Amino acid sequence: MSLVALLTFIGVCALATFATRVLPFVALSRHADHPLILHLGRYLPPAVMMILVIYALRDFRPLAEGRLNVAADGWPMLIAALTVVGLHLWRRHALLSIIGGTGLYMAMIQVGWMP
Amino acid sequence: MPHRRVWQEAFGATLPVMFGYLPLGAAFGILAIEVGVPVWGALLMSLVIYAGAGQFLAVALLGAGAGLAEVAVATLMLNSRHLFYGLSLLKRFEGAGWRKPYLIFALTDETYSLLTGQAGEARQDHALAFRVSLLNQAWWVLGSLAGALAGATLTFDSRGIEFALTALFIVLTLEQARRLRRALPFVIALATGLGALALLPERHLLLGAIGAASLVLLAHYRSVTPRREGTA
Numbered sequence: 001m002s003l004v005a006l007l008t009f010i011g012v013c014a015l016a017t018f019a020t021r022v023l024p025f026v027a028l029s030r031h032a033d034h035p036l037i038l039h040l041g042r043y044l045p046p047a048v049m050m051i052l053v054i055y056a057l058r059d060f061r062p063l064a065e066g067r068l069n070v071a072a073d074g075w076p077m078l079i080a081a082l083t084v085v086g087l088h089l090w091r092r093h094a095l096l097s098i099i100g101g102t103g104l105y106m107a108m109i110q111v112g113w114m115p
Numbered sequence: 116m117p118h119r120r121v122w123q124e125a126f127g128a129t130l131p132v133m134f135g136y137l138p139l140g141a142a143f144g145i146l147a148i149e150v151g152v153p154v155w156g157a158l159l160m161s162l163v164i165y166a167g168a169g170q171f172l173a174v175a176l177l178g179a180g181a182g183l184a185e186v187a188v189a190t191l192m193l194n195s196r197h198l199f200y201g202l203s204l205l206k207r208f209e210g211a212g213w214r215k216p217y218l219i220f221a222l223t224d225e226t227y228s229l230l231t232g233q234a235g236e237a238r239q240d241h242a243l244a245f246r247v248s249l250l251n252q253a254w255w256v257l258g259s260l261a262g263a264l265a266g267a268t269l270t271f272d273s274r275g276i277e278f279a280l281t282a283l284f285i286v287l288t289l290e291q292a293r294r295l296r297r298a299l300p301f302v303i304a305l306a307t308g309l310g311a312l313a314l315l316p317e318r319h320l321l322l323g324a325i326g327a328a329s330l331v332l333l334a335h336y337r338s339v340t341p342r343r344e345g346t347a
Contacts, residue, residue, distance in 0.1 A: 009183065012183050013170075017164050017166045017190055020191060022219050022220075025208070025215075025219055029205070032205040032209055035340070040203050041202070041203040043299060044328070044332060045231035046300040047300040047307075048199070048200070048203075048231075049228060050300070050304030050308065051325055052288075054304070054312065056280065056281035056284055058317070073275075077281070080278055080282070088289050089289070098131045098134075098286060109274050110274050
């Protein structure tokens with residue numbers, strides 16, 4: 001691949017990505033105080049966060065197609081996720097919850113443990 | 116707040132993202148080299164594109180020899196969820212001045228999570244938001260560079276470390292729930308998230324779920340405003 005072709009390719013990707021990020025700010029900058037925008041600003045972030053959690057855990061699908069088939073890392077993922085929830089409700093220390101759950105997940109994945 | 120304190124707070128907030136971005140960035144770097152992108156190309160992509168899933172897609176399209184129009188459409192589709200992120204940050208980024216263009220450019224899933232979660236949202240702290248965004252990209256760029264340079268010769272067994280991002284999303288969801296104390300957005304997210312999981316192919320999952328959640332919130336807004344006006 002030539003230098004120009006690669007640079008063009010990267011440029012197109014960069015512009016397309018930035019376009020999706022900047023569009024609301026350009027199109028709606030005068031309406032930042034509109035009650036609908038405030039409504040979305042209040043309720044959309046928690047909804048998105050919850051959706052990202054569901055998305056991140058999508059490999060855990062018990063009973064999919066009528067049987068207990070989960071992806072290779074399905075159970076460790078769910079157990080680690082519940083550990084994060086438990087740790088966070090208990091101590092409410094973000095870094096502790098994240099490191100605890102991630103450490104447990106890494107241990108389960110690397111040892112190859114599977115219930 | 117003195118600069119050092121702001122940096123410290125930003126660093127602490129981005130630590131979980133660091134654990135996710137370094138290995139994911141490295142995975143991207145390795146993949147880019149495999150497809151034939153030079154090291155500087157991989158580095159440039161992480162500097163000017165800066166989108167996790169977007170860059171993996173770009174490398175795949177590059178490997179498949181896709182045309183520029185295809186690349187543009189695929190990237191727009193994949194990243195269109197960012198439209199909704201911007202909607203909910205219009206107010207937050209107001210008055211950010213010279214930092215605003217970068218804050219918008221660097222708006223990844225993880226940065227959005229931090230900015231709407233803990234990192235100084237209440238006080239509209241643009242200096243902190245800017246540092247959080249900058250550090251997050253630094254982790255991503257460093258990871259890409261390490262991956263591109265070292266290839267598969269990592270000595271530390273880091274398998275599974277990307278779970279840090281999942282854990283971060285869980286913690287931020289709990290924090291949002293604690294602050295908001297309303298079930299509405301979580302019920303909507305469960306319905307649209309699980310619905311998308313059941314109905315949509317994986318590549319449209321996030322956009323479908325977030326788009327649907329925005330529409331439901333719009334409908335909810337329509338249904339509550341007349342009453343508000345009536346009582347005012």
